[in-house]
Amino acid sequence: MRLTRFFLPILKETPKEAEIVSHRMMLRAGMVRQQSAGIYSWLPLGLRVLRKIERIVEEEQARAGAVQLLMPTIQSADLWRESGRYDAYGKEMLRITDRHDRDMLYGPTNEEMITDIFRGYVRSYKDLPLNLYHIQWKFRDEVRPRFGVMRGREFLMKDGYSFDVDKEAARHAYNRMFVSYLRTFARMGLKAVPMKADTGPIGGDMSHEFIILAETGESEVFLDKAILGLEIPSQDTDFFSDLTPIVDAWTAPYAATDEMHDAAAFEALGPDQRVSARGIEVGHIFYFGTKYSEAMGAKVATADAGDVPVHMGSYGIGVSRLLGALIEANHDAEGIIWPAAVAPFHVGLVNLKSGDEETDKACEDLYDRLTAAGVEVLYDDTDNRAGAKFATMDLIGLPYQLVAGPRGLKNGVVEVKTRATGEKEELSPDAAVNKLLAALTR
Amino acid sequence: MRLTRFFLPILKETPKEAEIVSHRMMLRAGMVRQQSAGIYSWLPLGLRVLRKIERIVEEEQARAGAVQLLMPTIQSADLWRESGRYDAYGKEMLRITDRHDRDMLYGPTNEEMITDIFRGYVRSYKDLPLNLYHIQWKFRDEVRPRFGVMRGREFLMKDGYSFDVDKEAARHAYNRMFVSYLRTFARMGLKAVPMKADTGPIGGDMSHEFIILAETGESEVFLDKAILGLEIPSQDTDFFSDLTPIVDAWTAPYAATDEMHDAAAFEALGPDQRVSARGIEVGHIFYFGTKYSEAMGAKVATADAGDVPVHMGSYGIGVSRLLGALIEANHDAEGIIWPAAVAPFHVGLVNLKSGDEETDKACEDLYDRLTAAGVEVLYDDTDNRAGAKFATMDLIGLPYQLVAGPRGLKNGVVEVKTRATGEKEELSPDAAVNKLLAALTR
Numbered sequence A, B: 001m002r003l004t005r006f007f008l009p010i011l012k013e014t015p016k017e018a019e020i021v022s023h024r025m026m027l028r029a030g031m032v033r034q035q036s037a038g039i040y041s042w043l044p045l046g047l048r049v050l051r052k053i054e055r056i057v058e059e060e061q062a063r064a065g066a067v068q069l070l071m072p073t074i075q076s077a078d079l080w081r082e083s084g085r086y087d088a089y090g091k092e093m094l095r096i097t098d099r100h101d102r103d104m105l106y107g108p109t110n111e112e113m114i115t116d117i118f119r120g121y122v123r124s125y126k127d128l129p130l131n132l133y134h135i136q137w138k139f140r141d142e143v144r145p146r147f148g149v150m151r152g153r154e155f156l157m158k159d160g161y162s163f164d165v166d167k168e169a170a171r172h173a174y175n176r177m178f179v180s181y182l183r184t185f186a187r188m189g190l191k192a193v194p195m196k197a198d199t200g201p202i203g204g205d206m207s208h209e210f211i212i213l214a215e216t217g218e219s220e221v222f223l224d225k226a227i228l229g230l231e232i233p234s235q236d237t238d239f240f241s242d243l244t245p246i247v248d249a250w251t252a253p254y255a256a257t258d259e260m261h262d263a264a265a266f267e268a269l270g271p272d273q274r275v276s277a278r279g280i281e282v283g284h285i286f287y288f289g290t291k292y293s294e295a296m297g298a299k300v301a302t303a304d305a306g307d308v309p310v311h312m313g314s315y316g317i318g319v320s321r322l323l324g325a326l327i328e329a330n331h332d333a334e335g336i337i338w339p340a341a342v343a344p345f346h347v348g349l350v351n352l353k354s355g356d357e358e359t360d361k362a363c364e365d366l367y368d369r370l371t372a373a374g375v376e377v378l379y380d381d382t383d384n385r386a387g388a389k390f391a392t393m394d395l396i397g398l399p400y401q402l403v404a405g406p407r408g409l410k411n412g413v414v415e416v417k418t419r420a421t422g423e424k425e426e427l428s429p430d431a432a433v434n435k436l437l438a439a440l441t442r
Helices: A021-028 A044-063 A077-083 A111-121 A167-187 A225-229 A244-251 A263-267 A291-296 A319-329 A357-372 A386-396 A406-410 A429-440 B021-028 B044-063 B077-083 B111-121 B167-187 B225-229 B244-251 B263-267 B291-296 B319-329 B357-372 B386-396 B406-410 B429-440
Strands: A032-036 A039-042 A074-076 A094-097 A103-106 A130-139 A154-164 A192-196 A207-213 A219-224 A255-257 A274-289 A299-301 A307-309 A311-318 A347-351 A377-380 A400-404 A414-418 A424-427 B032-036 B039-042 B074-076 B094-097 B103-106 B130-139 B154-164 B192-196 B207-213 B219-224 B255-257 B274-289 B299-301 B307-309 B311-318 B347-351 B377-380 B400-404 B414-418 B424-427
Touching: A021 A032, A021 A319, A032 B074, A032 B111, A039 A044, A039 B074, A044 A130, A044 A154, A044 A167, A044 A319, A074 A077, A074 B032, A074 B039, A077 A103, A077 A111, A077 A291, A094 B094, A111 A130, A111 A154, A111 A291, A111 A311, A111 B032, A130 A167, A154 A167, A154 A319, A167 A192, A167 A207, A167 A244, A167 A274, A167 A311, A192 A219, A192 A244, A192 A255, A192 A274, A207 A319, A219 A225, A225 A274, A274 A291, A274 A319, A291 A311, A311 A319, A347 A357, A347 A386, A357 A377, A357 A400, A357 A406, A357 A429, A377 A386, A400 A406, A400 A429, A406 A414, A414 A429, A424 A429, B021 B032, B021 B319, B039 B044, B044 B130, B044 B154, B044 B167, B044 B319, B074 B077, B077 B103, B077 B111, B077 B291, B111 B130, B111 B154, B111 B291, B111 B311, B130 B167, B154 B167, B154 B319, B167 B192, B167 B207, B167 B244, B167 B274, B167 B311, B192 B219, B192 B244, B192 B255, B192 B274, B207 B319, B219 B225, B225 B274, B274 B291, B274 B319, B291 B311, B311 B319, B347 B357, B347 B386, B357 B377, B357 B400, B357 B406, B357 B429, B377 B386, B400 B406, B400 B429, B406 B414, B414 B429, B424 B429
Parallel strands: A347 A377, A347 A400, B347 B377, B347 B400
Antiparallel strands: A032 A039, A074 A103, A094 A103, A130 A154, A154 A311, A192 A207, A207 A274, A219 A255, A219 A274, A274 A311, A299 A307, A400 A414, A414 A424, B032 B039, B074 B103, B094 B103, B130 B154, B154 B311, B192 B207, B207 B274, B219 B255, B219 B274, B274 B311, B299 B307, B400 B414, B414 B424
16 A cells, blocks of 8 residues: 555644553554544554454454354344343443334344344254354443543444353353454464453353453453463364363463452462453453343253253454554554554555655565565655654554665665564565565465 | 354245345345344345455455545534534434433434544645545434335445545546446446436536346336446556546446436437336445535645635445345346355355265365365255255355265266356266366456
8 A cells, every 4th residue: 555545644743632552542643533432433544453353353253163243233122121121221321212213222232132133043952052243333322431442432342142052062152262262362462361250140150351461451460470371272273172171271370350359369379470460351251141042032942851041152352442452562652563463554665765766666666576475565655754754654563664765775775674673674675575575474 | 164053044934024026035045134124134144245245345446546444333413513414414314312412323424524534634635636435334214114225224335535626636536436336336247337316506417326227126227228338447447547538438328317317318319229227226426526625624725726625526335235236136036146256155065965974075075175275165064955955055046056965976976056047067076176166266
């Protein structure tokens, strides 16, 4: 993409309203624009990251056997009356009356609707297990939206729902998502730690939050260092085998949010084992049994026990929130440092003298070669001055910068800068292309 | 995808509420489920087609120089007060009050918001031309939603907006979208004819609807046969060259909707040239000048004339509507006939005797080989009877069916059926794979 044909409105000033670093950087880097309190437009650079996160989620959901559909944003209040949540939900639900005076709402979550879909079609235990998910915009009318996309009102969430014939089968479904989430966040370059979460009246041990560690995280977390050394399950994992050993390995070491913290258990760890850090919740998985299926009559015929309400679980990932979380975990004073898998582009190509024939030609050649090999290049072909171009590249945080100017080209070299380390290397254009291809294409 | 792990709820009965063929078939084929009047869930099969349509739109928008962003669904009423449309819009606008009693609305279109984004960042004619688009859910509270996804309340639309310094530049922008739309619909296997549309108070000749021809179309159209023989602009078209010759060629032959019909001009054509047919609107492009930029103060500095309000155009494609339109244009009594480019899967693999060791093995092998080559296969590995499997495959309309059973395998053959023609061919498994690869991968 040529910058002269892109839309990248960089802000020079740090917006006053932004309280946290990810919000400041997303505004400055032209990734989002606030349209109303807690409601954002995703500008082209931000949208590219959002889409990459979605693709990773989709790939890992498919690997784990979940099937994607898409439910609408506007729901009928009647469904929520069936579950009893229409009155219970409170002011965070955006309630709407349509032209025929029917009560509608903007979905804050989808347990009711997915249960309705299930009961509309599925009759037999033979059609189970089933895990249906979607990635859709949600609305929660927060009283005080803040922290940019980390706590917006209109936000993008992946929410999935599993259906099983009994609790034992539901545990397999839960484990599949547990393992899938470990892989999903790791692929984004994040260290996500599963931590036991509150199960409320459901009880049991099947509720985990996935928390990523970031110095600027929203809440305090406590963990056994051992969990940070565990291996992420491989992509060859058979999700229909018994995943208990993996889940057991990941739930054995101590790891808890502030809310669930057991100080005595934590203190019992050796002092070298204890890590207290700050974290950001990016996912939540939860088994809730027959809560909705009983209320809404979602039953299946079993082989021998007649009709039974299905056992369900829900599995959420804060897709738009992840952009903020990723930046909180990956930045320095100059700007964002994107992990390659979610970077809006892989390489920022900087032309130090746009309009200079030789430099333009060298840049076009680099651009064509990288692009043809599938590398996503943002080519700064503007006539801005070099300092501004460098500052923009550092701010938007592409993994590599490739810099070409008349002086270097005279000596047969261009510069490759690795954003994360700041390391710079002068290389021939051929060697630079090879280095980038080796690093970025697998 | 194995059918036993997919979610494809085929309906045996034709739903009473569906008045038109596309609606009936989408319900029967398990593509959508109505959640409320005019509001649908997109079941997995339907979502796959929706995504393919989006990808084609995105690729062709990028080719024509448009840049993608994503605006939120919920907008502030204040923006619409600036343009004067908040009061004017009427009951189709879904109006919402949030918990702080602020007037909000579910966006039925985005002229106001995109103009707000533009004025927030762009100051100079040097940043033009600019074409920003998004693909986002819209809501129009139709008094009587009908015809399934063809006239829903919550629907997916691609809407783009161009910004130019003057009317002449805006015409170039208009022409880019005109040509882009010809390519976009052709890639979906549709014959879309641009027809002059009403320009209202704006006047001039820059408003065209893109209408596809289908026997079951919603409205009557009249055209000169010559337009059906014109060539679609190639993918090498330089969108930043002068596109006037292409646009002139496509606007010279007579083509009009019922509303814009000029019977005298039509009758002046030779009788062999006159085509009267039925059509479905799938796109609309429109130059509206400074209507919003003046009202909302979206100006740019020019080289010599001071600040001027930008000239704008809007460019819509009914993405979710296209699913209905595609089916109206491509079906027979048995079901849908998807053009390959938008088919939910390319091949339906039918195992005539699931559980039979040899047949299972042959099917697994076919499945693996096609999938490895990038062909999207839906493998019916259920134990349903053969007749039901064939009926489902014809209904869901994948371009090819590949049928393997014990009898054929004993003779070393499987069957390849081409859905569009009904043609069947017995081939060795190797020859069948080669035939499908040749037809589906380019």
